[in-house]
Amino acid sequence: MESSSSGGAVAEHSRRRIAYYYDANIGNYYYGVEHVMKPNRIRMAHHLILNYGMYRHLGIFRPFPATVEEMSRFHNPGYLEFLKKATPDNLNRLGGGMLKYNVGEDCPVFDGLFEFCQLSSGGSLAAAIKLNKKRADIAINWMGGLHHAKKGEASGFCYTNDIVLGILELLKYHKRVLYVDIDVHHGDGVEEAFYTTDRVMTVSFHKFGDFFPGTGDIKTTGHGIGKNFSVNVPLKSDINDQSYQSIFKPVMQRVIERFEPAAIVLQCGADSLNGDPLGRFNMTLKGHGECVRFLRSFNIPMMLLGGGGYSPNNVARCWAYETAIACNVELSNDIPSNDFMEFFGPNYKLHIEARKVENKNSQSYLNKMKQEIFENLNDLTFVPSVQMRPIPEDAFQSFNDPTLTVDMANPDIRHAPQIMDNVVAHPGEFYDAQNTAGMFRHEENYALKFPYPDHQYGF
Template identity: 50%
Template sequence: AQRIAGRQPKKVSYHHNPMAENHHFGTTHPMKPWRLTLTNQLVLGYGLQDYMDCYSTRAATEDELAEFHSDDYLDFLKRVTPENADSFIQQLPHFNIGDDCPIFSGMWDFCTLYAGASLDAAKKLLAGQSDIAINWSGGLHHAKKSEASGFCYINDIVLAILQLLRYHPRVLYIDIDVHHGDGVEQAFFSTDRVMTLSFHKYDKDNFFPGTGSSDDIGGGAGKHYSLNVPLKDGIDDENYLRLFKSIVRPVIETYRPASIVLQCGADSLGADRLGCFNLNLTAHGACVEFVKAFGLPLLLVGGGGYTPRNVSRLWCFETSIATDTDVGTELPPQLDQSFREYFAPEYVLHPKLGTDGRYENKNTKKHLENVRIRIMEQLRYLGG
């Protein structure tokens, strides 16, 4: 990789722990933590570590997790294993353990590691030691105070935002995962100190988690501080990016956050196993670039992404955007053959995604204009 000429590069920190990658939710479960191994191989293959501070992260402590999660839930998560799960049988439904969120071996270590990385990243931003801090293992936006949900057990985003709120009067959360960022929205539903903005596929009865309509706006002191952009199948690069920019700019200019947390879920890419949008890496990355250009302390976290080769392509590409480097369009020449195989058949960084016609674009101009207008209407209430 090479620095892009003529830019003032940002101080970037990369928070990573290979121990978080070797866990299995189950052989056929869509969440594959080894997508992070693949991401890191690309990052190292391009030499991006030379352009950022890389930190090996530590496990979050139970006290740190208790800033958001309830003690009985943490106690359960810490103690339950596949071997002793029978003795917790009555509690499993209570904590929403099941097919989406199974008990797997090393689950507690996995959870504390990805949460520790987001906490470390937030602290780097607060210390002014990073302008952009990256944790691709985080972004697990569905976890609730006392319950697992949608492959998420601990809500590392909420924990990181709570840290930022110690010094920052207002934090903006933006979520471009194909799913609604319900756990983060719910945690900050009644405060005006966090604005949450999620772009997602919305279909109340047929797409998880079924929340995030334009009417979902927050409550109490947080009324109008939850923003939602409900989309239909198949949105393409041009329409998504235009909508994203036309909403994010006025949101930042009106809300004036001290920092931004951007959840970069890769399941909004075309050809995702669970997603239904048609984005390419370039448009997804352009959202990151657009947010970065506001020059506020920025925490980048991962999230969904169920076609591992494309997840790793995306997050590596977004690491290059954060570091103002150009990685070109070819795979890194030094990439080990055993990893190169995953990138068949194109063996490039930017394959064309979402051209298989699996999802045609069901978002009319009218629909997109309506959701944008709903956001603008909400912004008019702020500070009033």
């Protein structure tokens, strides 16, 4: 075993190459004073990840912002053009677009809206390319996971669906992709996008009933050749860790056996945690993180994405903890000193406790639901066979010259993945340090090499 500064150990046989995508600007976007969505939660998670020392186990990358062309692989060009033009200063000139594209109260227009969409989508596209090229075993984009966005409209605080874009990129190299959603809300936007295909299986565990978005009934299973390739697990309020895992593990075990995915995308919405102001579940970090641990155990290339979560301190705890699970590193329960320390009081502990409330999900209810899902899966008589065509170009197109290096690249153009794969940025606020001493060679073990002693970075 190899000791770790983060308070745990990493088994050599369990080591994975982890690519982690982050842009320091993500925390600057602001939905508004009264809005529950706080992008700064991603920055808080990032600071926890760094100060726990997990940067030693990660390849940290800043993704390219996705272009209109790249996002139009799923979204309507007219809708993207609207998002590009929309600012708080020109609301009166947007006309009927606000209503047409469902932009308003839940999905407000804020400064930098389109850039926010570009970063979220760019991170998931980059993560998919990293998995496609087999340069990582697990790719993480906590800026992503915006699962409600539709082809031509915003929904549920989501404007562009980075998940769909990432899955479309994965399908260029992988015959079958499994999408799993553990957000408290139904992953309706992703399910809708792949409702009629057998190359993507979507599985969503969510609160059902009088709850947004009101979709995700167990009988909603897909259409046409996609019949039975949409799996919905509608849950009741206050489900705890034990009950959740009693259905999550057997369902996912059967899904993987029947579908045999070549890649997995896991949306880790943290609003399914106890204490979330919008969520209705009673899960702790351990129960939530067990989903990541279980799917990781199959050794299938996997993308981890963010999603919902409206208690920023618990979101940061959750995604830091699940980054550690991806790295197979054990974290101390004592939160290390960081720039957001006051948000983790009064006990300054990593883990949260479940509430003492009645779990509305009886074991008989869960068993009955599990049986119905198994019967649907049994109707999948064979693993979908895919006739693979010539592989399309990657979302971030590469240069033709394989000898091109960072020093030779024009700083005014987008660098190719072959170049950027050799660049690892400073694990703190590294965005502004690009093309300076803050850029380092990427090594096979995904370790970070610093030009100065560690103590100058405050670790």
